[in-house]
Amino acid sequence: MRKFKEGVIEKTLLTSALITVAVTIGIVSVLAFEAIRFFKEVSIIDFFTDTQWTPLFTDKHYGILPLLSGTFLTSAIAISVALPIGLSISIYLSEYAPKSFRKTVKPMLELLAAIPTVVYGFFALIVVTPFLQGIFPNLSGFNSLSAGLVMGVMIIPFISSISEDALHAVPKELREASYGMGATKLQTAFKVVVPAASSGIIVSIILAISRAIGETMIVAIAAGQQPRLTFDPTVPIETITSYIVQVSLGDVQHGSIEYRTIFAAGITLFTFTFILNTISYGIRKKYQSNYE
Amino acid sequence: MEIVATRNTIKTVENTTNMESEECQKPKISIKNVKVWYDDFQAIKGISMDIKPNAVTAFIGPSGCGKSTFLRLFNRMNDYVDGFSMEGKIKIDGSNIYKKKIHVEELRKEVGMVFQKPNPFPKSIFENVAYGLKIQGITDKKLLASRVEKALRQADLWEEVKNDLKKSALALSGGQQQRLCIARTLAVEPSIILMDEPTSALDPISTAKIEDLIFELKEKYTIIIVTHNMQQASRISDYTAFFYLGELVEYNKTNTIFTKPEKKHTENYITGRFG
């Protein structure tokens, strides 16, 4: 009887674990199912080479490039803010700051990542854009610059926290050896500690990129809804994610080609983040075995 | 057997004469009434002593007696410890190393350190030895190569690694790693080498090699070694200092300490009755 009960419990637990596999299968098949039907109507070559994305207009074009360029533009701006600041914070906290300072500041910075993204969107549109317009009068009301900058602030803690963990895990003995030969803290940080923690730092950067690519609300609110193939940060653009939001807000018939475009866009986004996540998982596994 | 014994005696006699002549020399390091605190805990309770140049001085004592803390004062390695504060004077070659204007980086170039566990950087053998030179801004490849070779030869490692200089230092055995760390220290050309239990993580054969090396190095360098191992202290050092609970109990020629210590406490420790 006891054995039977234990068996039932184990099966129940197993089922829960299998749900996670079902979710992945669900995501892939839902995206693939609708995307395949989309590609029956739209040539995959057009999808990747056409430079216009106008599925909601009468003159329909289905070129993903403008959405991709919008996604990469905002992400690139975000990373170029978050990478130097996040890395500097992590090095400062792990190599220079007193323990008590580190202990208070780290959770406060992590609070930046806990703020709902719709709040960041508000900030980008209502505060940052008007402020930047004071400096660059040509800046449009919707633009990738303020969306990217604010997104950069949001992902600072991803880089600073995970990198700091990796730097902190570098054995104290290596630092002492370097100090003992007359190196400054800065030299020790960049020549010994950062190289030793490089895999953890790379993981943090990849996670941040993946997060930036998938970020939705900031760009949906502040970057505009005009898909265009450009790297000009001052004009309105549209990202993959904000296109999905735009269609979802409108009244699009289930089963129509417009409905399927969001799945075609979704599978493109999923592929990119999947590749990034897999790389970071691989590095993390290798790095764990290196340190243990 | 007898011949060996005689030789040893002669050696000891020579050593003693050497030391007597050294005694008129100026001390390499002179320490005056040094006290150290970690927050409220007093780790060193007022120690004064002189360290002789070109000799090996051993620091012995039970764990927690402050000998490592004391050793790390000489290259200011305690500076980065939270809650550290000190009083007193430490002079190396006559200049106070705790005065405000001193550059710790320059001091540490002068006072090298070898640690308890071998701690090579996760870089190649060559890069490990060249590290100290590179951070001083030396970029001349020929000069680097010759200094690296010289240091590896001094550390008796050259023959073993000369064909593998590009290999990762982590691939070396523990004993080789520790000799690499010594070579890394020597490359910067310090005049003092601090060793914090350098053989505690090594097997007896590797230990013997390091001890031989220390013996060779003292011709050119002033060496201070912290050790838990009484035999090691008596084998390699010229002077021995016994620490207990943050105080210097006894400091004398190694021979004297191990044959006729002045204090009962020292005798108990070196004969293994406590500690």
Add this chain to the structure above:
Amino acid sequence: MVSEKNTNQIMNKIRVNRWKDQLFKVWGVACTLIGLILLVVFIGDILIDGIMRIDWGFVTDLPSRKPEKAGVFTALMGSLWVLVLTTFIAFPTGVAAAIYLEEYAKKGRFSAILEINISNLAGVPSIIYGLLGLEIFVRILGLGASVLAGSLTLSLLILPIIIVATRESIKAVPKTIRDASYALGASKWQTIWNQILPAASGGILTGVILSLSRAVGETAPLIVVGALAYVPFAPGHPLDDFSVLPIQIFNWISRPQHGFIENAAAAIIILLLVTFMMNGVAVYYRNKWQKKWK
């Protein structure tokens, strides 16, 4: 002569290095403070914009075309529904999956696949979960754009976070507790239920609260699932239409009239209050729990 020149060069180099070191220190402090200052500016600015708008009416009023009459009542109730339903769905499932992975799954291909899979799910953008929910829950299961469909979608979204946090907490339970229980003749499940879960509860709770705080702030997947910006009544049933606070905020931000911006700021204050409170509680439990084991 040569050596003197060398010494001088080295001294100069040391001086330059020290100077760079100090410069970086200043830069590091500046970067850290920028992060914190921005946090303060964000919150300060939103408080200035919205605090005057918050009164009892704002919390209890229904949505309206006129900004001064509009309130967050339906959105707040929608968020509450989502919070409760998501807790009931995600909490048991996530903890059960974590127990299986940590205590039952044998090391091998199968558990490796499960692990890679969970790590990957944690990195899938939230909007993709929206697409999953739209197709599976809204269309195929026919739940429509209901509060249940939204909660199921968010549950799947936070499942990986709960699993990872629970596994970490179970791992931190000392092995001695397990051994002691087995030695007294307890079965595997008895040991897990009576010893391991209570011992790991603080860590699990922290993870669950943090993941729920993420769910409360999520907007994009619910927009895709079809949550509405304008719902005249608070949901009374899991299959009712719904809105949530973040969607209400999003809707107000997109309106041109200034009054709605003020409303958005006021709603943000309420949302941040909820989020920060949940984070605060989570951090409190984490500290309390860590003290117990360390």
